[in-house]
Amino acid sequence: MGTDRMVLPFPTVAPDPERDQSAQRLQMQTARLYQRPTARALSVGTLQITYLRLAGMYQHSAEAALRLRSAIRAAFNARRTSRKLISISELHAGISLQLQGLDVEAKWAYQAALDAGLESGKAFHICDASGRLALLCAMQGDFAAAGHWASLHAEQLQQVGWGKPMVARGVILARAWQAMLEVDLPELRSQLRQLPDEPDSDEFWAVHALLLSFHLVFTQQTGAQQACWSG
Numbered sequence: 001m002g003t004d005r006m007v008l009p010f011p012t013v014a015p016d017p018e019r020d021q022s023a024q025r026l027q028m029q030t031a032r033l034y035q036r037p038t039a040r041a042l043s044v045g046t047l048q049i050t051y052l053r054l055a056g057m058y059q060h061s062a063e064a065a066l067r068l069r070s071a072i073r074a075a076f077n078a079r080r081t082s083r084k085l086i087s088i089s090e091l092h093a094g095i096s097l098q099l100q101g102l103d104v105e106a107k108w109a110y111q112a113a114l115d116a117g118l119e120s121g122k123a124f125h126i127c128d129a130s131g132r133l134a135l136l137c138a139m140q141g142d143f144a145a146a147g148h149w150a151s152l153h154a155e156q157l158q159q160v161g162w163g164k165p166m167v168a169r170g171v172i173l174a175r176a177w178q179a180m181l182e183v184d185l186p187e188l189r190s191q192l193r194q195l196p197d198e199p200d201s202d203e204f205w206a207v208h209a210l211l212l213s214f215h216l217v218f219t220q221q222t223g224a225q226q227a228c229w230s231g
Contacts, residue, residue: 131170
């Protein structure tokens with residue numbers, strides 16, 4: 001764990017879900033617990049999809065996320081869990097789904113996480129979910145929706161204690177992505193200054209890397225054009 005953020009390990013071996021004993025145990029546990037979903041079932045399910053992501057098993061994590069979302073609905077309908085836990089579980093389900101390219105399902109999960117966060121009143125959860133929604137919408141080219149979620153995020157961010165840089169990242173990436181598509185180099189630079197100089201272990205490091213690459217290429221092209229004009 002770093003300063004106000006999580007430092008996640010990258011996989012050190014090739015994913016092998018058939019031989020991964022931890023993945024197999026978690027699968028057996030969730031299959032049993034989901035028969036009558038409770039708070040424990042959702043906690044174990046969230047652990048499962050997070051473990052699968054960190055092990056590089058993105059497809060398996062997304063499939064498990066869909067099962068987790070069904071368990072969340074059953075637990076909520078039976079009033080066997082809290083809104084805070086629902087927000088956490090839906091948020092992580094959304095991450096797993098988005099990383100697998102299931103954007104529609106991811107948006108539903110993020111929206112459910114946000115709704116639960118708003119009901120619980122937990123600013124951290126509200127900012128985490130609204131930031132993810134802002135990024136997802138920006139990457140889909142829906143800048144109006146991205147701006148809406150960014151505004152909600154800004155309203156809550158000052159109430160966040162520990163983890164503020166972590167939950168702020170989604171909106172920063174969203175604004176940088178819009179600046180990239182609009183070829184707004186000053187705005188892109190402004191947003192990138194708020195992030196590490198190089199991609200770190202954040203699960204959306206690939207988005208950060210793409211933005212840095214675009215900035216480098218665009219800067220080089222602009223410099224070459226200026227040199228040509230001055231020559």
